[in-house]
Amino acid sequence: MLFIAALFLCGAMQAQNYHWSYNYHDYESNFPLIGEVYINGEVVASSDFEIAAFVGDQVRATEFLFEADPVNFPGHFYAWLGVAYNDTGETVTFKLYDHATNTEYDNCSTTVLTTADGYGEMWDPVIIEFTVEEPISYGPEYPWIPGNYENYMYLETQIQINGVPVTNTNWEVGAFCGEECRGLGDADNWWVSAFDQSNILEIVVGGATGEVINFYLYDVTNQEVYPAICDVTLDWVDDDIGDMFEPFVINFVTMQTFTLEIEGYAEDSIGHYYLIASPIGEVDPENVTNMLSNSYDLYYFDQSPELEWINYYGDDGNYNLVSGKGYLYANSEDVTLTFTGFPYSGDGEVTLTYDANAHFAGWNLVGNPFAQEAFPDRDFYVMNTEGNEIQAAERNYVEPMEGIFVVAEEDGETMTFSTEVPEKGAALVMNVTCNRGTAIDRAIVRFGEKSTLPKFMLNARNTKLCIPQDDKDYAVVSADSDMGEMPVNFKAAKNGTYTLSFSNEKVSFSYLHLIDNLTGVDADLLENPNYTFNAQTTDYATRFKLVFATGNATDDNFVFFSNGKWVINNDGKAIVQVVDVTGRILKSEQIDGCYSMSIKAVPGVYMFRLLNGNDMKVQKVVVK
Numbered sequence: 001m002l003f004i005a006a007l008f009l010c011g012a013m014q015a016q017n018y019h020w021s022y023n024y025h026d027y028e029s030n031f032p033l034i035g036e037v038y039i040n041g042e043v044v045a046s047s048d049f050e051i052a053a054f055v056g057d058q059v060r061a062t063e064f065l066f067e068a069d070p071v072n073f074p075g076h077f078y079a080w081l082g083v084a085y086n087d088t089g090e091t092v093t094f095k096l097y098d099h100a101t102n103t104e105y106d107n108c109s110t111t112v113l114t115t116a117d118g119y120g121e122m123w124d125p126v127i128i129e130f131t132v133e134e135p136i137s138y139g140p141e142y143p144w145i146p147g148n149y150e151n152y153m154y155l156e157t158q159i160q161i162n163g164v165p166v167t168n169t170n171w172e173v174g175a176f177c178g179e180e181c182r183g184l185g186d187a188d189n190w191w192v193s194a195f196d197q198s199n200i201l202e203i204v205v206g207g208a209t210g211e212v213i214n215f216y217l218y219d220v221t222n223q224e225v226y227p228a229i230c231d232v233t234l235d236w237v238d239d240d241i242g243d244m245f246e247p248f249v250i251n252f253v254t255m256q257t258f259t260l261e262i263e264g265y266a267e268d269s270i271g272h273y274y275l276i277a278s279p280i281g282e283v284d285p286e287n288v289t290n291m292l293s294n295s296y297d298l299y300y301f302d303q304s305p306e307l308e309w310i311n312y313y314g315d316d317g318n319y320n321l322v323s324g325k326g327y328l329y330a331n332s333e334d335v336t337l338t339f340t341g342f343p344y345s346g347d348g349e350v351t352l353t354y355d356a357n358a359h360f361a362g363w364n365l366v367g368n369p370f371a372q373e374a375f376p377d378r379d380f381y382v383m384n385t386e387g388n389e390i391q392a393a394e395r396n397y398v399e400p401m402e403g404i405f406v407v408a409e410e411d412g413e414t415m416t417f418s419t420e421v422p423e424k425g426a427a428l429v430m431n432v433t434c435n436r437g438t439a440i441d442r443a444i445v446r447f448g449e450k451s452t453l454p455k456f457m458l459n460a461r462n463t464k465l466c467i468p469q470d471d472k473d474y475a476v477v478s479a480d481s482d483m484g485e486m487p488v489n490f491k492a493a494k495n496g497t498y499t500l501s502f503s504n505e506k507v508s509f510s511y512l513h514l515i516d517n518l519t520g521v522d523a524d525l526l527e528n529p530n531y532t533f534n535a536q537t538t539d540y541a542t543r544f545k546l547v548f549a550t551g552n553a554t555d556d557n558f559v560f561f562s563n564g565k566w567v568i569n570n571d572g573k574a575i576v577q578v579v580d581v582t583g584r585i586l587k588s589e590q591i592d593g594c595y596s597m598s599i600k601a602v603p604g605v606y607m608f609r610l611l612n613g614n615d616m617k618v619q620k621v622v623v624k
């Protein structure tokens with residue numbers, strides 16, 4: 001039997017026209033729901049409002065708000081609904097319509113499930129909460145009329161919108177100190193630069209030294225203050241600023257939409273996590289389209305608590321996404337996250353924290369605050385393509401809406417994201433893949449730059465490639481460009497075939513070899529930058545060693561055969577090594593001065609290496 005008590009209580013309202021309609025005869029049953037309606041935290045106390053209950057796009061109930069008991073509950077207007085249903089457990093959502101202003105509200109955070117029991121009483125109603133974005137104030141009301149001031153400065157400006165110079169002169173630019181207009185550039189002040197044919201606007205600004213000047217844009221064509229914010233402020237000075245060759249740029253930023261594609265995870269899969277960031281400053285996750293849809297994970301990272309990952313749910317949850325901070329995110333379905341707002345326009349500086357007592361002391365999950373590629377001023381970590389491992393970044397840029405990990409050495413340290421492309425340094429990058437798949441881990445050697453990053457594993461059981469130093473594992477280390485040796489540790493997560501791939505940028509090696517301590521293979525990486533090998537989980541981690549030289553190796557003959565022995569022509573202390581064609585080191589000895597050695601060698605090709613300080617000599621010897 002349909003719930004009709006509300007019809008008797010507010011029968012006088014039946015003459016009103018409903019915004020929504022439905023046929024309750026299409027459903028088997030219904031349940032009562034009594035609620036109070038709020039918009040942005042303020043209770044709605046008007047019978048002009050109609051509320052409707054939905055399951056999907058089907059209307060299941062609709063009724064006007066009414067004041068049921070003005071004596072005992074004055075000012076309390078109730079939503080009294082009989083919600084129709086066929087099956088219990090369906091999700092019911094709500095919409096609101098204001099007949100006085102013909103306004104529909106659909107952003108409601110309240111949901112219930114269809115049930116035979118119903119929800120709410122007059123003394124304990126369901127709170128049905130709607131949120132409405134407040135209109136953005138774009139600037140002072142037009143017309144803008146400057147006052148008279150004792151001192152003036154002249155601005156020769158180029159006006160831009162979203163970084164693009166305007167190509168027409170149907171704009172007026174007001175210069176303000178607070179709410180007071182200090183200058184106006186209008187149609188009479190536009191002129192074309194003979195230097196590059198760009199549009200230049202002259203603005204005369206009154207004021208006093210040290211006052212902060214803001215700018216607003218007026219659209220003459222549409223006769224409204226332009227819906228944009230200015231990312232430029234100016235300290236007033238007693239001087240002219242800008243000229244036709246280098247005008248002062250005033251950039252206005254409009255509200256924009258930015259999207260990020262998220263691949264959903266299967267119920268039985270591990271991965272598909274993303275490190276994300278907001279490109280529009282602070283934003284409530286509820287206002288990011290699809291972020292809180294389906295089953296999802298949303299965390300921020302705090303190095304200090306025992307559980308470093310702080311869930312969006314729970315006592316510590318319900319936080320906003322803020323500029324410069326990164327977040328860990330996953331969704332059960334393929335979704336497109338949509339951010340809408342004004343793109344970030346700050347200086348890109350982020351303050352880091354360091355807690356010496358934390359398990360991950362100094363680790364900070366930060367995010368690119370800009371809506372474009374940005375370049376951190378330090379090495380960093382990214383999520384791999386499978387979304388299951390944090391690894392050192394080979395690139396020097398961060399994608400828009402991407403989060404990264406960085407490491408601070410002291411509390412309050414700052415880092416900067418810049419939109420200007422920096423000069424890349426010399427680096428040797430080592431990637432490990434399994435069965436010719438995508439890279440599962442990475443280690444980097446930088447030359448000429450003092451940079452280190454400790455190893456971070458999201459899952460300690462994953463395959464690990466690192467460079468050990470002082471009993472610690474590193475993902476990024478620094479090295480001198482002179483000849484050197486460096487251990488490279490590798491630990492397999494499962495038995496299988498792996499490949500180490502080497503790539504170098506801005507560093508020219510004269511000698512680059514990988515020594516496999518397990519098999520004895522000496523791989524010449526200049527001939528083949530890939531080394532494939534079999535590994536088991538029980539193998540020792542101390543498997544590999546890099547031997548490299550940049551520019552100092554020579555091929556002068558220093559070995560000759562005499563009286564059945566190999567004679568090494570050398571001055572001072574050195575290390576001599578003999579390597580066969582497979583890369584195995586047959587002999588390695590420390591010598592002082594000239595030296596002779598006996599080697600029973602079968603016919604073939606051998607390489608002699610003489611390592612002396614920062615120099616290395618290599619000579620090929622053919623035994624017949």
